[in-house]
Amino acid sequence: xxxxxNMTKDELRNEFKSLGLQAFRGNQVFKWINSGIESLEEIxxxxxxxKEIIVEKYRLNKIKLIKKYEDAIDGTKKYLFRLSDNNIxxxxxxxxxxxxxxxxxxxxxxxxxxxxxxxTIEGLERNLTAGEMSDQIITVEKLEKIRISNIVIMGSGxxxxxxxxxxxxxxxxxxxxxxxxxxRHITLSTCGLVPEIYKLADLKLQINLSVSLHAPSxxxxxxxxxxxxKYSIKELIEACNYYYGKTNRKITFEYAMIxxxxxxxxxxxxxxxxxxxxxxxxxxxxxxxEITERxxxxxxxxxxxxxSEILKRGNISHTVRRKxxxxxxxxxxxxxxxxIKP
Numbered sequence: 001x002x003x004x005x006n007m008t009k010d011e012l013r014n015e016f017k018s019l020g021l022q023a024f025r026g027n028q029v030f031k032w033i034n035s036g037i038e039s040l041e042e043i044x045x046x047x048x049x050x051k052e053i054i055v056e057k058y059r060l061n062k063i064k065l066i067k068k069y070e071d072a073i074d075g076t077k078k079y080l081f082r083l084s085d086n087n088i089x090x091x092x093x094x095x096x097x098x099x100x101x102x103x104x105x106x107x108x109x110x111x112x113x114x115x116x117x118x119x120t121i122e123g124l125e126r127n128l129t130a131g132e133m134s135d136q137i138i139t140v141e142k143l144e145k146i147r148i149s150n151i152v153i154m155g156s157g158x159x160x161x162x163x164x165x166x167x168x169x170x171x172x173x174x175x176x177x178x179x180x181x182x183x184r185h186i187t188l189s190t191c192g193l194v195p196e197i198y199k200l201a202d203l204k205l206q207i208n209l210s211v212s213l214h215a216p217s218x219x220x221x222x223x224x225x226x227x228x229x230k231y232s233i234k235e236l237i238e239a240c241n242y243y244y245g246k247t248n249r250k251i252t253f254e255y256a257m258i259x260x261x262x263x264x265x266x267x268x269x270x271x272x273x274x275x276x277x278x279x280x281x282x283x284x285x286x287x288x289x290e291i292t293e294r295x296x297x298x299x300x301x302x303x304x305x306x307x308s309e310i311l312k313r314g315n316i317s318h319t320v321r322r323k324x325x326x327x328x329x330x331x332x333x334x335x336x337x338x339x340i341k342p
Contacts, residue, residue: 001057001058001059002015002057002058002059003058003059003060003061003129003131004029004033004040004054004058004059004060005033005060005061005062005129005131005132005134005135006061006129006130006131006132007030007131008030008168008171008172008175009026009027009030009175009177009178010026011026012025012026012027012029012030013025013026013027014026016029016054019053019057021050021053021054025046025050025054027177028043028045028046029043029046029054030175030177030178031177031178033060033138034134034138034177034178034179035138036138036139036141036142037060038060038062039060040054040055040058040060041055061083061084061131061132061135062084062135062139063081063082063083063089063132063135063136063139064081064082065079065080065081065082065139065143066080066081066082066088067079067080068080068143074095075095076092076093076094076095077092077093077144078090078091078092078093079091079092079093079136079139079140079143081136081139083108083128083132085126087108087125087126088108089105089108089128089132089136089155089156090105090155090156091103091104091105091136091140091155092155093140093144093148098149098150099147099148099149099150100144100146100147100148100149100150101148101149101150101151101152102136102137102140102148102150102151102152103152103153103154103155104133104136104137104151104152104153104154104155105128105133105136105155105156105157106127106128106133106153106155106156106157106158106159106162106165106166106169107124107125107126107127107128107156107157107158107161107162108124108125108126108127108128108156108157109122109123109124109125109126109156109157110123110124110156110157110158110161111123111124111158111161112158112161112191112225112226112227113225113226113227114191114212114214114224114225114226114227115223115224115225115296116214116224116256116258116288116289116291116296117291118289118291119155119156119157124157124161127157127161127162127165128157128162128165129165130165130166130168130169130171130172131172133153133165133166133169133172134169134172134173134178134179137151137173137179137181138179148181149185150185150186150187151173151181151185151186151187152186152187152189152210153166153169153186153187153188153189154187154189154210158190158191158193159188159189159190160188160190160193160196160197160200161193161196163196163199163200166188167200167203170183170186170188170205170207173186174186182206183205183206183207184206184207184208186207186208187207187208187209187210187252188200188207188208188209188210189210189211189212189254190209190210190211190212191211191212191225191227192211192212192213192225192227192228192231192236192239193227193231194231194235194236194239197209197236197239197240197242197243198239198242198243200243201239201242201243201245201246201247202246204246204247205247206247206249207249208249208250208252209240209243209247209249209251209252210251210252210253210254210284211236211240211251211252211253211254212225212254212256213233213236213253213254213255213283214254214255214256214258214262215228215262215267216233216262216267216268216270216271216273216274217233217267217270218232218233220261220262220267221233224258224261224262233274237274237278240278240280240281241278241280244280249280250280250281250282251278251280251281251282252281252282252283252284253275253281253282253283253284254284254286255271255283255284255285255286256286256287256288256289257285257286257287257288257298257299257303257304257307258288258296258297258298258299259288259296259297259298259299259300259303261296263299263303263304263307265306265307265310267307268306268307268310268311269310269314271283271311271316272310272311272313272314272316275316276314276315276316281316281317282317282318282319283311283316283317283318283319284318284319284321285304285307285308285318285319285320285321286321287299287304287321304320308320
């Protein structure tokens with residue numbers, strides 16, 4: 001049986017038409033799926049005969065909540081979900097002045113191997129389907145009785161390593177009869193898969209691109225991120241410039257501040273030299289999430305301030321992200337790993 005939760009509206013229309021049903025039934029079922037129904041039996045505006053055909057041919061795979069955590073300090077919420085094959089993923093809900101932002105996973109695990117990230121320690125189990133990505137949003141909105149404003153594909157996994165499903169998810173989320181989330185309210189985060197950045201650029205979507213940089217030189221980046229051994233920073237920046245040229249969307253460079261590793265004045269000056277010719281760049285300085293399996297520690301407050309001051313003098317647009325969810329291990333992969341490890 002096909003998973004109906006993973007189909008676009010047009011796919012549903014074509015499927016139902018092939019079964020002898022009226023195509024507009026696809027629109028109706030699509031709306032029901034995105035309303036948060038738990039079973040196809042809940043659909044109540046189509047005939048009994050048509051519903052029986054749909055129930056016989058399709059299944060509705062839904063993620064199941066295992067546990068919900070809430071940070072008592074800032075209200076950040078984190079959810080552990082079980083997929084239909086018993087794989088575990090996690091999702092984070094953050095509240096800001098402008099509304100709610102959700103950070104979703106794109107894979108169960110990750111194979112990128114970044115040294116400071118908990119998501120990658122157990123490796124990659126599998127890609128998520130577009131429907132499983134959408135269902136994280138549908139389920140959280142239903143659980144919390146809220147409307148989510150912004151989507152960040154920055155949870156466990158590398159979205160561009162799951163390229164086709166990620167693009168399909170963006171289209172699902174953007175559909176006015178579905179989640180109805182504007183593309184400019186969707187951010188995709190990548191560790192730097194250069195060929196896929198070019199492919200993404202050619203689609204000319206209006207989503208935001210966030211690139212995990214974390215080091216201003218190839219030598220240091222290779223020590224932190226295996227992907228740097230495949231694609232140089234020069235190649236990555238060229239891809240980012242191509243993306244900007246195709247979409248006119250600014251690019252954010254994520255920079256995890258690691259004590260005495262990448263937070264020196266020299267690193268800050270190298271970062272200024274690297275980005276000073278990019279008028280489309282923004283740097284997001286983030287205190288690294290400390291995990292027990294790694295020795296990395298977050299930078300001291302004065303180191304972050306000094307680093308920020310050098311960027312400021314170099315006219316590099318940047319922010320210092322406040323850390324949310326520290327009481328509930330809201331960093332990518334931390335809760336999932338804690339749940340699955342023996």
